[in-house]
Amino acid sequence: MFRVNTVGRFIRVSPYTVLSLKALCVRQQHTSSESADGYYGSLYPGHIPTTVLQKALLAVGSGVAALQNPYRHDMVAVLGETTGYPALIQLRNRMRDDPEGDIILTERPRIRLSTLDLNKMASLPDGSFGREYLRFLDDNKVTPDSRADVKFVDDEELAYVMQRYREVHDLLHTILGMPTNMLGEVAVKWFEAAQTGLPMCVLGATLGPLRLSSSRLGALFSSLGPWALQNGRGARCVLSIFYERRWEQSLEDLRGELGIQPPPLLGRASP
Known part of the structure; x- marks a missing residue:
């Protein structure tokens, strides 16, 4: 209750x-x-x-x-x-205006264990996007299959946009260098709120800090938060990247292509 x-x-x-x-x-x-x-x-x-x-x-x-x-x-x-219908329309339009995003809307790729070649990703060199994503999954004991299918969006294309956002979330953790603890989740939500405008992300970014300790709250407002907001506003639409074709790309190069600055050292070191 x-x-x-x-x-x-x-x-x-x-x-x-x-x-x-x-x-x-x-x-x-x-x-x-x-x-x-x-x-x-x-x-x-x-x-x-x-x-x-x-x-x-x-x-x-x-x-x-x-x-x-x-x-x-x-x-x-x-x-x-x-709650996300208006924001999903804006995201869909941004994807349509991006050549790579338009291909994604046409081909509708899914990020699931059944679509990933885990052996190949494990053989990639350290620093490659695919290897670092696989390391993120292993270190945090998470799986892309935990992302539920969309049910309540009353538009087939917008439902896919929401599904893509949901399945890209863990990739963003990898790109942003954020762990899955509360501080890392709040930092990612600040990025996503600025990037997507989804009310769910805005709510999480607003209320998430209430669950942080004073030391982590200081880290958020002094370093991680401003970095996340600035990069969320300035980055290329993160839904318009065909990540499944970028596993061999270096994480550093992918960040540069998206226009995302490396995370503050505190974000990497935070437990």
Whole structure:
């Protein structure tokens, strides 16, 4: 049971509220006609059509759950999908205006264990993008398969843009040189907020510092934060890089191509 303080009063929000809302949407999943209230049928595999009201309820419920536990990636995902439509349009347009990004929108590559040649990546030299990404996965005990499929975006192309953002997140950790601890996650969220404008990223960048210790908060505001914001605003659209064709490229060269400065030393050394 969660308690949210709103104007001096506490509202109890059960974690099962979000699950109930999801179940409501699933019951409607097989409806294929458009109704007067703007409800649409499935647009892609796994799509769960929702009305504006349902999206609002899902956004509130998932937002509360994500605030309670930032590592609830399922709730963070729902929040991003139900609030990100305008930002996704802007990201899609940026990808279309970039020759490499346009190819990505056409070919729709996915970053999954089934699409990665792990043996080849392990044989690449230190400093190459593919080798450093594989090292990031190993060191942090994470896998690209942990990224959930998009369900609540009511546009097939925009759903892919959200999926691409989601699967590129760990690549950004590698490019930015950030670990998966809270300080590293907040620094990446500051970069992503400036780069994408997604409300989910802005919320994470705003509220994430509340969970940092005083020493890490000082590091964020004095060094990592300004670096992340500056590079997020100035970098090439990170969704417009066909990373699957860049494994052999050096990480240093890829950063230069994106217009991303190397991370502050504190960001690398922070536990």
